[in-house]
Amino acid sequence: MIVPVYNGEAYLSECLDSVVSQAFQDYEIVVVDDGSTDNTASICRLYSSRDARIRVVSQSNQGLLIARRIGLLESKGDYVLFVDSDDCIRVDTLQVCSDAIDEHGFDIVVFGMIRGVSRSCIGGIALGQIKASACGIDRFRCGVLRGKTNSLCGKAIRRSIIDISVSYEDYRGMMHGEDLLQLLPIADCAKKCGYIAEGLYLYRVNDQSSTACYKDSQLDDLETLFPRLIEYGQKWGHLIDAQVGIFVQYVTLAKILYLSKNNRKKRADSLGKMSESLVNQRFNGNTEALSALRIDNRLLIGAILRKRDSLCFVIVRVVKWVKQIRRLRR
Missing domain, CATH: 3.90.550.10 (Spore Coat Polysaccharide Biosynthesis Protein SpsA; Chain A)
Incomplete structure (x- = not known):
């Protein structure tokens, strides 16, 4: 171990x-x-x-x-x-x-x-x-x-x-x-x-972990990862799955951003960088990959692309609230 x-x-x-x-x-x-x-x-x-x-x-x-x-x-x-x-x-x-x-x-x-x-x-x-x-x-x-x-x-x-x-x-x-x-x-x-x-x-859900609080460097990390993800997706004959995975990574990063303690201006700046990064992936209009996402994640991707700060905030917070209720009911 x-x-x-x-x-x-x-x-x-x-x-x-x-x-x-x-x-x-x-x-x-x-x-x-x-x-x-x-x-x-x-x-x-x-x-x-x-x-x-x-x-x-x-x-x-x-x-x-x-x-x-x-x-x-x-x-x-x-x-x-x-x-x-x-x-x-x-x-x-x-x-x-x-x-x-x-x-x-x-x-x-x-x-x-x-x-x-x-x-x-x-x-x-x-x-x-x-x-x-x-x-x-x-x-x-x-x-x-x-x-x-x-x-x-x-x-x-x-x-x-x-x-x-x-x-x-x-x-x-x-x-x-x-x-x-x-x-x-x-x-x-x-x-x-x-x-x-x-x-x-x-x-353990650790709020002090290296990825628990949003940093713009995390976006740089993902942009380093994505070519490898596409490479293996093509090699395995699962390019769409790799594209779905890239969307999922943006969703995860957006959730970290909107659950972190950032002032609104800093948050909006980070959202702008995330939106530009997503656009640069050049497949954000791929309906097959988008349709494979859960509805709330599709909505969040759309809000990121449009740089809709308030909408991103609402989607992330509502999803978190729903998950908390489900855990309490178990």
Whole structure:
């Protein structure tokens, strides 16, 4: 398992507790301290002194993407799982993935991710009761392109299909879309993919994360990502899905913008840049890709193109309000 961390003292202990408590025993843990300035280093040293499976790599701050690449270079296992330092995994996560791999020989096992971290969920265990189903690689690639499964977390990945020897130095500092950038070549090399519906990964909604607050640099990151998305979409015969994925990335970025604390002028300026970027994609009139979007996302794309600040604000806030009501009713 690879755990990149930067100033993660608030939740790192909880994360590592879940990682070291696995029912499955044959694994290593590579913690990459990416130049933390808080108490992270002390927590890492404490856990590594208690558990020989933990190796800590310390480096100057280079960003999440490079921290993950360093973790990959340091890893030795046959499969890799990424766990963010503010998240947790269930105690049966590795065993369930191992059972699925042993039975089916999957290159990638995708498993469910649950919003919110609780002790009861972390401790839940149902060995032998959870089964994996095969997911066609074509279907998986479509999901990656469309942004439905573009996180490196929530997956067990065969190490040999990861482009570990490839340098990502040109992408140093990239924050938005770095998961997807790295997942595209992995999906390209994978032959067999499995899916486990059970929620084995518990993620925390962190308002302090690098992508939680809008920055114009996030738009630059996406413009760096999009040519790669189109490249793989064409290679896999799914160009429309790649275009849908690009729309989804703009929608995600707009939601971050309109849920962040920005004054109206700054927000309008950022919306103008986003609109120009979307126009420059030169396929924003693609009705097939647009029609594949959910109705609220289609409306939001239209509002971005027209630079309708107030309309964007209303759409994003109403959608958030509806989602909150649905969660409360569950």
